[in-house]
Amino acid sequence: MLTRKRFKDPQLWERNQRKLYRNLGQEYTNSKGKKVSSRKMKPVCSAKCRLKCFSKITENKRQEMFDYYWQIGSIDSQRTFINSCMSEITPMYRNTKPGSTRSKNFRYTFQIDNSPLQVCKTFFKNTLGINNRVILTTTKKKDENGMITSDQRGKHNKQRKISNVVKNDILEHIRLFPSIESHYCRSRMNKTYLDGSLNIKIMYKLYIEYCNSNNKPFAKHGVYAHILNIETNVGFHVPKKDQCSLCENYKNANDETKDSLKEKFESHLKEK
Known part of the structure; x- marks a missing residue:
């Protein structure tokens, strides 16, 4: 199973979609799963x-x-x-009851x-x-000038942060997997590719085993996936550009055929 890198788009987050529908007066499902009418x-x-x-x-x-x-x-x-x-x-007249706020x-x-x-x-x-x-x-919400102060909910900046130790362990684990450079673009980009049989689910399972065997704390799946997708330049598939018939023919050829292709193959490598 191949996967594609995903980048965060806060507008598509469920809680932000819920907030948008609520502010528009539309029907939505709250955080407890209860449907709220429009x-x-x-x-x-x-x-x-x-x-x-x-x-x-x-x-x-x-x-x-x-x-x-x-x-x-x-x-x-x-x-x-x-x-x-x-x-x-x-x-003109105020008749406030005792205890009234x-x-x-x-x-x-x-x-x-x-x-x-x-x-x-x-x-x-x-x-x-x-x-x-x-x-x-x-x-x-009115200030001393009669202006409305902005809504501060969700802006406390107290979100849980990933410890540097856990983050470095994840990056170290990702580097344990053998990778290859892009065949044609190696001089122009630093992106590398992992074996096509891998995916985040498999890598995370191996990461848990890696942490347990080394007595290290491990992060949740979402944290592992976030670091892999955002903080590394690693992919799970070889680009279509890498399907090079000359390289494949040379790699699979016998010694006699390789000798006849050697000059052409070496020239091809210099052009990349």
């Missing part, structure tokens, strides 16, 4: 609403706002949008036909298909 616009506020939001903005306009918000596809930009629709206000009041507005229209919080949330937590997080 975002949907919720009903308007009740008829008792003091602002009568339902009479100000049509369903078509609401749908436009919903689509715009979820097409942004970036959590930072979505928070910036929510922040632009909110403004802190001081109510509420400290601020906000006015919510939508830009409809270039005009700001005030709506209630329920109408605002339901139109965008979000909940209280999204709004609360947005308010907490």
Whole structure:
């Protein structure tokens, strides 16, 4: 079984695909394997609403706002949008219950036909298909200048690193396999090739045996494959360019035929 070198593309990683679908409001499967439904616009506020939001903005306009918000596809930009629709206000009368954590009041507005229209919080949330937590997080993300700070999740730089000892052991093990240079391109490239019967799975199995016999710690399969693919210039197949009929004929010829091909063969080697 032959394999091809693979290079990482973070955009195709499952967790990043999951994040993208979540930020776009699309259906996705979370890290626990549970399917999360796509975002949907919720009903308007009740008829008792003091602002009568339902009479100000049509369903078509609401749908436009919903689509715009979820097409942004970036959590930072979505928070910036929510922040632009909110403004802190001081109510004329405040009746705060004992033990309440509420400290601020906000006015919510939508830009409809270039005009700001005030709506209630329920109408605002339901139109965008979000909940209280999204709004609360947005308010907490504001800095002293009223700007939204960027999302820092996954940016702690505390990823587990491969120890130099384990890494060097992997490289040493890879070098134990006999390799050949490219037949035609040896003067122009440093790539070497392993026997076509090998693959990463076989090499990793031999690596485990190598570590056990030498009482050394061993890395996981993914780490071994990553180092082989990214940090070495080794392949598992001989390029099509290496299928040289002259070299094959000379190698398989008898002594008499080799004598007749010797001059041509040596000239061929000098040209490579």
